[in-house]
Amino acid sequence: DADVTQTPRNRITKTGKRIMLECSQTKGHDRMYWYRQDPGLGLRLIYYSFDVKDINKGEISDGYSVSRQAQAKFSLSLESAIPNQTALYFCATRDRTLEQFFGPGTRLTVL
Amino acid sequence: GENVEQHPSTLSVQEGDSAVIKCTYSDSASNYFPWYKQELGKRPQLIIDIRSNVGEKKDQRIAVTLNKTAKHFSLHITETQPEDSAVYFCAASKTGTASKLTFGTGTRLQVTL
Numbered sequence: 001d002a003d004v005t006q007t008p009r010n011r012i013t014k015t016g017k018r019i020m021l022e023c024s025q026t027k028g029h030d031r032m033y034w035y036r037q038d039p040g041l042g043l044r045l046i047y048y049s050f051d052v053k054d055i056n057k058g059e060i061s062d063g064y065s066v067s068r069q070a071q072a073k074f075s076l077s078l079e080s081a082i083p084n085q086t087a088l089y090f091c092a093t094r095d096r097t098l099e100q101f102f103g104p105g106t107r108l109t110v111l
Numbered sequence: 112g113e114n115v116e117q118h119p120s121t122l123s124v125q126e127g128d129s130a131v132i133k134c135t136y137s138d139s140a141s142n143y144f145p146w147y148k149q150e151l152g153k154r155p156q157l158i159i160d161i162r163s164n165v166g167e168k169k170d171q172r173i174a175v176t177l178n179k180t181a182k183h184f185s186l187h188i189t190e191t192q193p194e195d196s197a198v199y200f201c202a203a204s205k206t207g208t209a210s211k212l213t214f215g216t217g218t219r220l221q222v223t224l
Binding site for chain 2: 033035040041042043044045048050058059090098099100102103104105
């Protein structure tokens with residue numbers, strides 16, 4: 001089945017380290033998104049991309065950067081991780097019906 | 112930008128009872144309103160959505176209603192079952208090619224036996 005996958009699924013890192021979260025999809029969707037989930041705050045948009053040459057900031061992009069290496073791959077980087085970036089991160093794709101398909105999530109802990 | 116508020120943050124109902132979750136949005140140009148269900152440790156998944164050209168949509172035990180004048184929409188679950196226990200998120204967006212979803216903060220629904 002076509003799917004959205006994320007690696008790693010869990011990551012523990014230290015303050016100041018650079019870390020990359022990767023997202024791949026086999027759904028053939030052009031639109032890809034990175035969200036952060038925190039208890040009581042819902043899903044907040046970090047970055048989104050409508051195609052390989054189009055990258056847009058979401059509501060909480062500070063401290064993050066992204067790379068759209070191909071239609072199927074969208075990576076999220078934390079250049080210098082800090083403890084308040086500890087969260088559950090989801091990648092998602094979107095089809096023409098507007099439905100978003102989420103990956104399994106990456107649980108990131110910054111010590 | 113769009114702002115979506117969701118209430119309540121937690122909801123506990125007995126099996127068989129109904130559950131209602133309410134959301135309000137701020138941007139009158141929004142015209143697409145999906146609801147996502149996230150079971151414990153799982154990814155969010157779309158359960159139902161509504162567009163602004165209709166006032167209500169049903170799918171078996173779940174229904175969504177939309178009041179564009181008041182800018183609010185609601186999720187109704189009837190005859191709740193233990194497998195309905197999850198976190199539910201509402202969201203809103205426009206339907207253009209540059210659209211992006213704005214999510215509510217979520218409602219944790221607990222269905223007790």
